[in-house]
Amino acid sequence: MKIRFYQTTWNGVDLVALAHSLGHSIRELPSSRFYEAYYQKISPHSLSEEWQYKKGCQTEWLKKQIDLYGDKRKPTLSIGAGTGIVEVPLIKSGHNIHLQECQKESLSLFGGTELTTCYYGSLDEIPQKEYNTITSLAMMYALDDDQLKSFFHSCANILESGGILILLDTSLSWQEIYSYLRNWRYFARNYLLWGFKRSVPHFLKLAKGFELLSKEYYDPYMKILPVKRIMQIPYNATPHWQMMVFQKK
Numbered sequence: 001m002k003i004r005f006y007q008t009t010w011n012g013v014d015l016v017a018l019a020h021s022l023g024h025s026i027r028e029l030p031s032s033r034f035y036e037a038y039y040q041k042i043s044p045h046s047l048s049e050e051w052q053y054k055k056g057c058q059t060e061w062l063k064k065q066i067d068l069y070g071d072k073r074k075p076t077l078s079i080g081a082g083t084g085i086v087e088v089p090l091i092k093s094g095h096n097i098h099l100q101e102c103q104k105e106s107l108s109l110f111g112g113t114e115l116t117t118c119y120y121g122s123l124d125e126i127p128q129k130e131y132n133t134i135t136s137l138a139m140m141y142a143l144d145d146d147q148l149k150s151f152f153h154s155c156a157n158i159l160e161s162g163g164i165l166i167l168l169d170t171s172l173s174w175q176e177i178y179s180y181l182r183n184w185r186y187f188a189r190n191y192l193l194w195g196f197k198r199s200v201p202h203f204l205k206l207a208k209g210f211e212l213l214s215k216e217y218y219d220p221y222m223k224i225l226p227v228k229r230i231m232q233i234p235y236n237a238t239p240h241w242q243m244m245v246f247q248k249k
C-alpha cells in the first residue's frame with residue numbers, strides 16, 4: 001500500500017510559492033534543484049525550536065541504532081542527510097559518520113562539511129563495498145518507486161556483504177489512508193506533492209537483495225509506539241515514523 005502526501009510549508013518556507021517561482025509543477029516530486037532553492041531560504045536560526053528538539057530526539061535514536069548495528073571499525077554513511085542536524089552532534093562526539101546529499105546547499109548549515117567526508121549527487125560515485133552500515137532518515141518518502149528501487153540497488157553496491165541498512169521514514173496508518181481518500185482532490189490542486197507514505201510490504205517489494213531484520217514504529221519524539229496491524233498497516237495508533245532495518249543478503 002502506498003499513498004501520496006502533500007505539504008504547503010516546511011519550517012516557515014512556503015513550498016507552493018517556491019514551486020511557482022521555480023516553474024516546478026506542484027504535482028511533481030521536488031527535484032534536487034527544488035531542495036537546493038529551499039535550503040537557500042533557511043538558516044539554523046530560521047529552523048523552529050520544536051523541529052530542532054525533535055531532531056535531537058532522532059540524534060539519540062540514531063546513536064542507539066549505530067551502537068547496536070554499526071561496525072566500530074568502519075564509518076557509517078548517512079544518505080540524504082539534509083542539514084546534518086541529526087548526525088553532527090554524533091560526529092562531534094567521536095562517531096565516524098559520512099554524509100551524502102543530492103545538492104550542495106545544506107550540509108554546511110550545521111558545520112558537517114568541515115567535520116567529515118561529504119558526497120553530493122549520484123550514489124553510484126560512492127566507492128563500492130566501502131561501508132558496513134548505511135542510514136537514511138526521512139528521505140525515502142521523497143522518492144518514487146523507480147527511484148527507491150534504484151536507491152536499494154545502489155545501497156547494495158555500497159555495502160559490504162552482510163551490511164546493514166537502517167531506514168527511518170514517515171509512516172502509514174489506516175487513519176491517514178482514510179484522510180487521503182477523502183481529501184486527495186483538494187490536496188492535489190492546492191498543495192505540493194511532497195512524497196509517498198508506504199507500508200512495510202510495499203518497501204519489501206522494492207528492496208531486492210535485502211532481508212528485513214526488524215521494524216519499529218515511533219511517535220514524533222522517537223518514543224516507541226506499540227501498534228496493532230491489519231495487512232501490516234498500523235490501525236490502533238498513528239505512528240509518525242517507521243524504522244526498517246535491512247541486511248544485505
Ligand SMILES: C[S@@+](CC[C@H](N)C(=O)[O-])C[C@H]1O[C@@H](n2cnc3c(N)ncnc32)[C@H](O)[C@@H]1O
Nearest residue numbers: 035079080081082083101102103137138139142
Ligand atoms: C526531509 S529531508 C531529511 C533530511 C535529513 N535526513 C533529516 O532527517 O533531517 C529529505 C532530504 O532528502 C534529500 N534528497 C531527496 N532526494 C534525494 C536523493 N535522490 N538522494 C539524496 N538525497 C535526496 C533532500 O535534499 C533533503 O535534504
